[in-house]
Amino acid sequence: VGIDLGTTNxxxxxxxxxxxxxxxxKTGAELMPSVVxxxxxxxxxxxxxxxxxxxxxxxxxxxxVKRLMGKDVNVRVGDQQLTPAQVSALILGALLDRAxxxxxxxxxxxxxxxxxWFDDTQREATRTAGELxxxxxxxxxxxxxxxxxHYQTGSExxxxxxxxxxxxxxxxxxxxxxxxxxxxxxxxxxxxGGDDIDRALCDLVLSRLGDARRRVEADKHALTxxxxxxxxxxxxxSERDEVRxxxxxxxxxxxxxxxxDLPLTRQDVEDCARPFVEKTLVCIDEALRDAHLDASKLxxxxxxxGSSKMxxxxxxxxxxxxxxxxxxxxxDRAVALGASLLAGRAAGADVQEVLIDITPHTLAIGxxxxxxxxxxxxDLDAVPIIPRDTVVPVERTETFFTMLENQPVxxxxxxxxxxxxxGDNTWLGMIRVEDLPPxxxxxxxxxxFKYLLQTLHALR
Numbered sequence: 001v002g003i004d005l006g007t008t009n010x011x012x013x014x015x016x017x018x019x020x021x022x023x024x025x026k027t028g029a030e031l032m033p034s035v036v037x038x039x040x041x042x043x044x045x046x047x048x049x050x051x052x053x054x055x056x057x058x059x060x061x062x063x064x065v066k067r068l069m070g071k072d073v074n075v076r077v078g079d080q081q082l083t084p085a086q087v088s089a090l091i092l093g094a095l096l097d098r099a100x101x102x103x104x105x106x107x108x109x110x111x112x113x114x115x116x117w118f119d120d121t122q123r124e125a126t127r128t129a130g131e132l133x134x135x136x137x138x139x140x141x142x143x144x145x146x147x148x149x150h151y152q153t154g155s156e157x158x159x160x161x162x163x164x165x166x167x168x169x170x171x172x173x174x175x176x177x178x179x180x181x182x183x184x185x186x187x188x189x190x191x192x193g194g195d196d197i198d199r200a201l202c203d204l205v206l207s208r209l210g211d212a213r214r215r216v217e218a219d220k221h222a223l224t225x226x227x228x229x230x231x232x233x234x235x236x237x238s239e240r241d242e243v244r245x246x247x248x249x250x251x252x253x254x255x256x257x258x259x260x261d262l263p264l265t266r267q268d269v270e271d272c273a274r275p276f277v278e279k280t281l282v283c284i285d286e287a288l289r290d291a292h293l294d295a296s297k298l299x300x301x302x303x304x305x306g307s308s309k310m311x312x313x314x315x316x317x318x319x320x321x322x323x324x325x326x327x328x329x330x331x332d333r334a335v336a337l338g339a340s341l342l343a344g345r346a347a348g349a350d351v352q353e354v355l356i357d358i359t360p361h362t363l364a365i366g367x368x369x370x371x372x373x374x375x376x377x378x379d380l381d382a383v384p385i386i387p388r389d390t391v392v393p394v395e396r397t398e399t400f401f402t403m404l405e406n407q408p409v410x411x412x413x414x415x416x417x418x419x420x421x422x423g424d425n426t427w428l429g430m431i432r433v434e435d436l437p438p439x440x441x442x443x444x445x446x447x448x449f450k451y452l453l454q455t456l457h458a459l460r
Contacts, residue, residue, distance in 0.1 A: 001099055001107040002339030004143070005088060005114075005126065007066040007167030007193060008306060010034045011336035012095040014107075015344025020150075020337050023098045031332060032098070036090050037061035038078035046094035058224040062087045064195055067167045069129075070122035085125045089132035096133060110135045111343045113335050116142035116163075116170040116360050117188030119416050119426045138346055144172035145183055145357055146338030147304040151328065158299045160287070162317060162325075163335070164280060165305040167193040171283050173291045173298075183358045185290035185389050187283040192276060194234075194307035200272035201230045205245065205262060212258040215251050222251035226260065237266045238310055270312040277313055281320045290389055301325040304334040359451055362388045365431070366413040366422040367400055378423025382415055385449045395450040401442045409434050410445055 004011045009031040013022035022030045029048070037050035038060055045053070054061045060078045068075065068084040075087050082090075092112075100106040114126050123140050130137040144161035151159070157177060163170045170188035174181055205226065206213045216222045225247060233243045247260040288295060301323050303314060308331050318325045328334045366380035386396050402410065410433045417425030431447075 001096075001110050002146075002336060002341070002343035003092065003095060003110050003112045004146070004336035004339055005066065005092065005112055005129070006034055006335075007064050007165055007195065008034060009166070009332065010091055010095055011333060012099050013336055013340035013343075014099075014103075014347070015340060015349040018349070020340045020344070022333060022336055022340065023095075023102050025098060030336075032091075032095060034066065034091050035061060035063050036065075036077050036087050042078060044077065044090060046090050055221060055224050055228065058220045064167050065091075067191060067195075069125040070119070085129040086132060088126070088129035092129055092133035092135065096135070106134075108134070108136060109138050109343075109346070111139045111141055111339050111346060112137055113143045113146045113339045114140050115165075115168040115188055115190055116144055116172055116186040117168070117190050119361055120428050121426060122190065139342070141339060141342060142170065142172065142183070142186060142357060142360070143168075143335045144170045144186065144304070145174065145181070146336075146342065147302065147328070147334040148172070148174050148176075148181060148338065149341050150330075150334050150338035151302055158293070158297055160284070160298050160301045160321075162280070162284070162301065162303045162308065163305045164303070164307040164313060165193050166307065167191075167195050169193055169280050169283065169305075171280070171287050173287050173293065182391070184293075185287045186358065186360045187287040187290070188360075189279060189283060192279055196276050197269070197273045197307065197310075198227065198231055198234065200276075201234060201264070201269065202227055204268060204272060205230060205260075205264070208262055209258070209260075212251070215258055219251045222258070225250060229260070230264075233264050234269055234310075237264065237269050241266050266311070269310070273310060273312050274316070277316045280313075281316065284317070284320065295321040295323055298323055303327045304331045306332050357392055358389050359386055359392055359394070360388060361416045361426075362386065362418050363428075363449055363451065364415050364417070364422075364425065365398070365400075365447055366415065368403060376423075377413055378421065380413065380422040382417070382420060382422050382425055385447065386451055388418065390451075393450070393452045395448065397446060397448045400445045400447060402436075402439065402445060403441065405441045406438045407441075407443075408436055410436065412447075 001012050001014045024030045032047045033051040035050040036046050037053050039045050062075045062077050065084050065087045074081040127137045144163045148161050159174050161172050168190050169192040172186040173184045229245050236243050242265045245262045249257045250260040251258040362384050363386040364382040364384045367383050369381045412431050413422050414428045415425035419425050
């Protein structure tokens with residue numbers, strides 16, 4: 001199966017009898033909220049039921065966990081403390097339950113999508129979540145790439161995919177030619193999405209409550225109800241110019257209660273959204289620069305992800321690029337549809353397009369420069385082995401040299417990122433080779449990296 005493990009919603013599907021099918025719940029809903037909580041008896045619940053209980057138990061309900069992937073934190077679910085990977089595994093398990101009900105057998109292999117800008121630690125956490133859910137994770141595929149696989153066309157050679165979701169943002173530039181889909185460049189921000197716009201809108205509404213603001217902020221149940229009201233209003237304002245937020249007895253009781261009764265306009269949403277959309281435009285420019293392209297060379301600009309459906313997003317991206325843009329009519333489902341196509345191909349279905357992906361971040365090794373050994377590991381030079389935007393799979397070799405005569409050990413950190421020094425990049429691990437044979441100073445040491453389908457291996 002192909003799985004879109006999203007910040008706000010998740011989906012699962014595959015190819016059946018030549019066509020893509022996303023699995024729905026008993027109500028016909030394909031989108032499953034990426035929420036985990038507990039019911040009244042203390043049992044774990046996932047999806048819509050957990051989201052509905054969020055107001056009752058805001059502290060014990062896990063939402064937007066995707067932003068925490070790869071971080072050394074715990075998430076409270078009821079009275080349990082779970083890692084982000086464990087929470088994500090529960091979401092994946094619920095998706096597999098849904099697929100099993102309709103397939104008659106439980107899927108054991110999956111292709112899971114991840115933000116293009118996820119680093120190796122975040123990708124490994126996603127893979128761990130899949131394994132905890134009982135899956136063999138065949139491949140992790142970048143979300144904009146999966147969306148481009150779904151959006152197949154024979155005439156447009158260069159496509160920019162702008163993926164603005166609930167918690168993350170990515171932009172990828174891809175070439176399509178004679179059955180091949182090749183990623184040329186990717187940029188993004190794993191802490192940028194519709195959640196940020198929702199928080200800005202909540203702050204705006206709270207500022208309009210005057211003296212009652214502190215009382216609402218101090219009441220977690222009231223604050224959660226306000227967040228959900230704002231989320232619904234934001235969606236409605238994509239089609240309307242004004243809505244009214246109305247929630248009597250939002251906080252408190254009797255004559256001392258705080259009543260929510262305020263207008264919210266599309267202009268309010270656009271004012272709150274603009275700073276975040278501007279950050280995405282910076283990422284677009286960086287991706288174009290990495291791809292050595294001018295915006296005029298783009299054949300198609302495709303907007304996917306739930307937050308891309310906001311009119312202000314479409315307008316700002318089109319104005320920035322001076323190009324018409326297309327908001328995918330299935331913006332919420334595009335990534336899952338592409339992942340399902342790729343899953344079908346992995347299972348032997350006749351899906352012709354071949355995907356050529358890239359590594360989004362430079363992979364480097366720490367080494368001392370010509371000035372000698374630095375004071376700390378963080379001050380070592382980060383020497384690139386596999387530069388970002390390199391087509392994968394790839395194998396690269398670099399030669400380094402020992403610093404001492406008869407040096408017995410070679411030890412070097414492996415990092416991911418674009419900065420010059422080890423300490424300014426993302427730490428991946430340490431290579432250590434012991435019991436080296438006696439050799440003169442400046443003896444060569446060969447370092448080989450191989451990057452396979454979004455998994456980094458230090459070979460030797």
